[in-house]
Amino acid sequence: MTLIKTENLTKIYSDGKVQVEALKSVNLEIEAGEFVVVAGPSGSGKTTLLNLIGGLDKPTDGKVYLEGVDISLLKRDEMADFRLRKIGFIFQAYNLIPVLTAFENVELPLILLGISESERRKRVMEVLNLLEIGELADKKPNEMSGGQQQRVAVARAIVTNPSIVLADEPTAHLDSKTGAMLIDLMQEMNRKRGITFVICSHDPQVIQKAGRLIKLRDGTIEDDKKFW
Amino acid sequence: MIFKLAWRNIWRNKRRTLIVVVSIVVSVSVLLLIDTLSMGMMKQMLDNQINLHIAHIQIHKRGFNDDKTLKNYIPDSEKIEEVLRQIDEIKFYSRRVISYGLINSAFNSSGVIIVGVEPEREKNITIISRSIVEGKYIGEDRGIILGKKLAQKLNVEIGDKVVLMVSDLNGNVSSDVFRVIGLYESPSSEFDKVYVYIPIESAQQLLGLGDKVIEFALILKDQNFINSVKDKIARAIGNSYEVLSYDDISPLIRIGIEMYKELIWIYYLIFGIAVGFGVVNIMLMSVFERVREFGVLKAIGMKNKKIFALILLESFMIGVVGTIIGLVIGLVLYLPLSKTGVDLGIFAESLAWFGSGRIIYPVLTEFTLSLLIFTMPFISLIGAIYPAIKSIKFEPVEALKHI
Numbered sequence: 106m107t108l109i110k111t112e113n114l115t116k117i118y119s120d121g122k123v124q125v126e127a128l129k130s131v132n133l134e135i136e137a138g139e140f141v142v143v144a145g146p147s148g149s150g151k152t153t154l155l156n157l158i159g160g161l162d163k164p165t166d167g168k169v170y171l172e173g174v175d176i177s178l179l180k181r182d183e184m185a186d187f188r189l190r191k192i193g194f195i196f197q198a199y200n201l202i203p204v205l206t207a208f209e210n211v212e213l214p215l216i217l218l219g220i221s222e223s224e225r226r227k228r229v230m231e232v233l234n235l236l237e238i239g240e241l242a243d244k245k246p247n248e249m250s251g252g253q254q255q256r257v258a259v260a261r262a263i264v265t266n267p268s269i270v271l272a273d274e275p276t277a278h279l280d281s282k283t284g285a286m287l288i289d290l291m292q293e294m295n296r297k298r299g300i301t302f303v304i305c306s307h308d309p310q311v312i313q314k315a316g317r318l319i320k321l322r323d324g325t326i327e328d329d330k331k332f333w
Numbered sequence: 334m335i336f337k338l339a340w341r342n343i344w345r346n347k348r349r350t351l352i353v354v355v356s357i358v359v360s361v362s363v364l365l366l367i368d369t370l371s372m373g374m375m376k377q378m379l380d381n382q383i384n385l386h387i388a389h390i391q392i393h394k395r396g397f398n399d400d401k402t403l404k405n406y407i408p409d410s411e412k413i414e415e416v417l418r419q420i421d422e423i424k425f426y427s428r429r430v431i432s433y434g435l436i437n438s439a440f441n442s443s444g445v446i447i448v449g450v451e452p453e454r455e456k457n458i459t460i461i462s463r464s465i466v467e468g469k470y471i472g473e474d475r476g477i478i479l480g481k482k483l484a485q486k487l488n489v490e491i492g493d494k495v496v497l498m499v500s501d502l503n504g505n506v507s508s509d510v511f512r513v514i515g516l517y518e519s520p521s522s523e524f525d526k527v528y529v530y531i532p533i534e535s536a537q538q539l540l541g542l543g544d545k546v547i548e549f550a551l552i553l554k555d556q557n558f559i560n561s562v563k564d565k566i567a568r569a570i571g572n573s574y575e576v577l578s579y580d581d582i583s584p585l586i587r588i589g590i591e592m593y594k595e596l597i598w599i600y601y602l603i604f605g606i607a608v609g610f611g612v613v614n615i616m617l618m619s620v621f622e623r624v625r626e627f628g629v630l631k632a633i634g635m636k637n638k639k640i641f642a643l644i645l646l647e648s649f650m651i652g653v654v655g656t657i658i659g660l661v662i663g664l665v666l667y668l669p670l671s672k673t674g675v676d677l678g679i680f681a682e683s684l685a686w687f688g689s690g691r692i693i694y695p696v697l698t699e700f701t702l703s704l705l706i707f708t709m710p711f712i713s714l715i716g717a718i719y720p721a722i723k724s725i726k727f728e729p730v731e732a733l734k735h736i
């Protein structure tokens with residue numbers, strides 16, 4: 106099943122005089138269950154692509170379909186709802202709400218979904234244990250290491266059982282060992298739960314784990330290889 | 334959860350939040366004291382007007398209020414007394430003779446209002462009998478009591494003689510000698526300069542009134558009965574009399590009190606604006622510091638209206654916390670003061686002029702209390718609207734670029 110489809114996806118940033126064509130008519134299809142790494146040099150358009158797929162930004166031209174839905178037709182609140190149910194985000198850093206504990210950070214999307222407290226408790230602990238960070242439950246972000254914070258971010262991204270997790274350079278701020286562990290973890294979630302991952306990265310450790318590697322350069326797809 | 338989030342957020346920058354909380358605490362407690370003192374002062378002004386002379390209800394011959402001359406005397410006071418005795422809500426009543434006149438001492442003279450009263454009955458109507466500061470209350474024939482201020486002006490003391498000069502019922506000049514037997518001091522210095530008291534029989538004789546009286550003054554069991562009792566009496570005694578409440582007689586007091594109540598709003602406005610600016614300020618700072626966080630929340634799928642509500646809630650909580658502490662402090666100060674009163678000695682002169690007395694007992698009304706409860710939380714809400722709009726103005730991508 107095609108989960109993500111882009112059609113002539115184009116993004117042009119313009120600040121007055123200068124125009125930057127960050128994405129140039131990108132056509133892409135990603136099947137459910139894939140483990141995709143989008144690589145490419147800095148400025149090649151990775152973040153732009155991810156933001157457009159996640160509906161955080163609007164394309165200048167072209168379309169994004171998620172599960173067959175043209176997301177440009179969704180209103181702002183509908184898009185928020187769509188993200189809540191279908192998409193998990195993991196950013197480079199500062200993913201977590203500093204005043205909330207690890208548990209509460211992971212719980213937050215479930216609260217927004219209106220899930221009952223007992224059910225929330227069950228699901229949050231299940232995910233935290235799955236990621237082997239159950240003992241961090243009551244810790245605030247500033248009491249955790251960068252790697253631990255990113256694990257909590259993964260937990261928050263998958264706790265709602267989304268179809269897609271979009272991760273933008275999730276290992277950029279981690280040392281290589283922690284980075285490797287995080288990417289292994291994401292792959293495990295991909296296998297165990299069938300969640301589709303789209304990860305932007307130029308980290309070789311991440312690229313090496315890709316199930317499919319898409320190389321971007323100057324806003325176009327330079328190479329697209331599927332390994333498994 | 335949104336409560337937990339909001340509550341923790343407001344304590345992220347403790348010092349900043351505390352500054353606003355303290356400003357609210359100070360505002361609420363100061364407003365509580367100002368407002369209750371003003372209320373107390375107004376109530377005392379009104380009570381003093383009632384207790385000093387006017388009483389709750391007065392009865393006169395029709396036309397007296399417009400033309401306060403002796404010819405408007407009450408011809409058949411027995412009939413009125415009969416009616417008054419049958420009305421349960423009336424606690425006390427007293428008959429009076431009132432006339433303008435001139436008082437002369439060996440040194441000076443002054444225009445006065447001469448009040449002839451039934452000494453024992455009048456004790457229940459006004460506070461004059463309890464306001465004697467020198468000598469004694471009236472009772473004996475040809476004894477007169479004056480305000481201390483007037484006595485000073487006339488340069489007379491207890492035991493001195495004064496002459497009252499009036500124009501009697503027939504329009505002839507009449508005068509008589511009285512002995513000063515007591516001096517009083519009421520809360521109103523203006524009153525003290527004008528009103529002098531003699532026994533009713535002496536007044537009737539001086540004025541050639543025979544056994545006629547000029548007015549009845551009534552005190553009811555409860556002020557709330559005033560209008561109904563007024564109507565009841567008016568119906569019973571007919572059209573040739575006028576029955577007036579203190580409000581009919583002295584509407585200026587009520588108007589003054591209403592004006593004063595409006596002036597109190599200015600205090601609320603000033604404190605409200607000050608607190609409002611503080612709230613806008615800290616909420617804006619707090620929003621700008623958290624731009625990235627809002628980006629994350631939006632990426633997770635939180636809707637703008639939830640984020641908007643979060644900011645309002647944070648500000649509202651600050652308002653509520655400040656208000657609760659402010660009310661507690663204000664009440665702790667207010668409760669003992671409402672028993673002992675506040676001696677505004679430094680303003681004694683002007684307070685005496687207003688007729689409230691120098692010791693003010695603050696009065697906390699339900700209205701003031703609810704005003705105090707709602708003002709600051711409301712202002713905190715209003716003050717957070719602009720910051721809250723700011724918080725949702727950022728597109729998620731822009732917000733996420735903020736660190």
Ligand SMILES: Nc1ncnc2c1ncn2[C@@H]1O[C@H](COP(=O)(O)OP(=O)(O)OP(=O)(O)O)[C@@H](O)[C@H]1O
Binds near residue numbers: 145146149152153
């Ligand atoms: N808001 C913006 N305004 C103007 N230009 C922008 C904006 N965002 C991105 N760009 C430009 O668009 C191009 C693609 O940017 P993008 O952030 O997608 O690259 P990237 O592949 O994620 O780079 P990096 O590896 O550095 O994160 C770059 O040239 C960048 O300068």
Ligand SMILES: [Mg+2]
Binds near residue numbers: 151152153
């Ligand atoms: Mg990027």
